[in-house]
């Protein structure tokens with residue numbers, strides 16, 4: 001075990017600047033084909049933390065600083081999530097109109113990943129891609145949630161099905177089909193989002209990532225082969241492994257259409 005490195009860490013201006021820079025990349029027009037309805041990201045704020053304070057950062061740049069009186073572990077500095085997982089911080093969020101992604105500042109994130117032998121997350125670019133990845137989850141989940149929660153859409157679906165069983169198909173062409181949220185699909189969507197941003201903005205980091213993904217995919221292929229005789233499940237049942245595999249295939253096979261393949265079936269077909 002390494003001794004904890006960031007138990008007394010206080011964020012610097014450079015840390016905040018990197019988060020601002022990540023948000024600038026998030027809003028670049030090159031990503032408009034992914035986030036075609038940018039309003040779905042509008043109500044998402046970032047929650048980050050150092051040893052003393054949590055910071056709620058709005059996409060417009062406003063920062064609210066709140067003392068948290070809780071112990072932040074080195075493990076809490078390893079990644080971002082599309083939610084707030086540290087309970088003590090979650091309890092301090094009062095604005096119910098916002099959704100939150102949360103994670104560490106770049107300095108502890110990068111320094112702690114440098115201690116891991118094979119982690120690709122050792123650069124500013126890798127950190128920014130991680131934040132963009134979480135916005136991929138937010139976007140996917142906002143599109144997909146409507147499937148079950150939209151009364152009019154659901155009635156429309158069922159009326160169309162009644163028609164179909166009665167041998168009529170007049171409502172079919174106006175029906176937009178989205179499949180419900182899936183925990184593997186959201187990971188594939190987030191992977192494709194950050195991999196696309198990385199390809200477009202950070203070619204050097206993409207090389208690092210590709211070396212890493214090649215190595216991990218070879219490892220999982222080996223495990224899959226070894227497991228053949230003993231197990232029914234596949235390594236691809238793990239959403240992170242599936243995202244690296246299936247996401248790569250979708251991007252290489254369909255180009256920018258991976259967005260539509262994951263979000264709206266009809267647009268792909270027509």
Ligand SMILES: [Zn+2]
Nearest residue numbers: 133137187190
């Ligand atoms: Zn993810």
